[in-house]
Amino acid sequence: MNQVTEGHSIRRYDGELRELHYKVLEMGTLVLTQVKEAVRSLRTADVSVAAKVIEGDDRVDDLEVEADTEVVTLFARRCPKGSDLRLVMALSKAITDLERVGDEAVKIASCVERLYADPDEYPSEASRNQVLLLADLVVRRFESALRIVDSWEAEEAQQFIASQHEVSERFHQTLGDLMDNGGSDAGGANRAVNLVLVLKALERVACHAENLAEYVIYQAMGLVLRHHAV
Numbered sequence: 417m418n419q420v421t422e423g424h425s426i427r428r429y430d431g432e433l434r435e436l437h438y439k440v441l442e443m444g445t446l447v448l449t450q451v452k453e454a455v456r457s458l459r460t461a462d463v464s465v466a467a468k469v470i471e472g473d474d475r476v477d478d479l480e481v482e483a484d485t486e487v488v489t490l491f492a493r494r495c496p497k498g499s500d501l502r503l504v505m506a507l508s509k510a511i512t513d514l515e516r517v518g519d520e521a522v523k524i525a526s527c528v529e530r531l532y533a534d535p536d537e538y539p540s541e542a543s544r545n546q547v548l549l550l551a552d553l554v555v556r557r558f559e560s561a562l563r564i565v566d567s568w569e570a571e572e573a574q575q576f577i578a579s580q581h582e583v584s585e586r587f588h589q590t591l592g593d594l595m596d597n598g599g600s601d602a603g604g605a606n607r608a609v610n611l612v613l614v615l616k617a618l619e620r621v622a623c624h625a626e627n628l629a630e631y632v633i634y635q636a637m638g639l640v641l642r643h644h645a646v
Contacts, residue, residue: 429494433503436486440507443479443514444562444628450476450521451558451621455551457528458544458614466525476518483511502638506631510565513624517558520617520624527610527617539607543597546590547611547618553586554618554625561625570636573629577641583622591615 450469457465487508490496496504531539557576564573594611630641 432486432490432494433500436483436490436504436507439479439483439486440510440514441562441566443476443483443511444565446472446479447476447514447517447521448555448558448562450518451524452555454521454524454528455548455555457525458531458551459548461528461532461538463529463532466528469525470522473518473522476515480511480515484508487511499635502635506635509631510628513627517621517624520621523617524614527614531607531610537607539611540597543594543607543611546593547614550583550586550590550615550618553583554622557583557622558625561628564632565628568632568636570633573632573636576629577626577633580622580626583619587615587619587622 450472453465453472454469457463457469487504490504494500531537560576564576591612594608594615597608633639633641
C-alpha cells in the first residue's frame with residue numbers, strides 16, 4: 417500500500433485517494449504513448465501513425481474528465497486537509513498538465529502530416545535526426561517524471577528539476593541549427609517552420625514533466641517551486 421494514501425480510520429478514503437492516483441498514472445501512461453507514437457511517426461515518416469495519435473486524443477480528454485470528476489467527488493465527500501489536501505491538489509494539477517501533453521502530441525502529429533504530405537517537401541534526414549535527438553531526450557525525461565509521480569520521491573523530483581537545463585540546451589542548439597539550414601526556397605522555409613513547431617511542442621512536454629516533479633515536492637514538503645529554482 418502506498419504510504420502517501422495510508423492511515424485513515426475510514427479505509428474507503430484511502431481507497432479513493434489511491435484510485436485517483438491510479439487514474440492519473442493511467443492518464444500519464446496514455447499520453448506518454450501518444451508522445452512516443454507522434455515521435456515514431458516523425459522517425460518513420462508514417463502519417464497513418466500520426467493520424468492515430470490525433471484520433472487518440474479523445475481518450476485523453478475522456479480520462480481528464482473522469483479524473484476531474486474524482487477530484488470533485490473527493491473534495492465534496494471528504495473535505496481533505498493537510499497532506500491529503502496537498503495530495504489531491506497535486507494530482508488535480510497533474511491532470512491538467514497531462515491533458516496538455518496530449519495536446520502537444522497532437523501538434524507533433526499534425527506537423528508530421530504536413531511534413532510528409534508531398535514527397536518533394538520531405539525534410540532532410542539530417543534535420544529530422546536533429547529534432548529526434550531532442551525528442552528522445554524529452555521522452556526519457558517524461559518517463560522519469562511519471563516514475564517520480566508513481567513513487568512520490570521528493571529527492572528524485574529535486575534532482576529531476578535540477579537537470580532540466582539539458583532540455584533547454586538541446587532545444588536552443590537544435591533550433592539554431594534548423595534556422596541556419598532552413599533553406600532559401602519556400603519549401604525549405606515551410607519545412608523549417610514545421611520542424612520548429614515540433615521542437616516547441618517537445619519543449620512544452622519537457623516543461624510539463626518538470627511541473628509533475630514540482631507537484632511531488634509540493635505534496636511531500638509543502639513547497640511551491642513555481643518561478644523558483646531548486
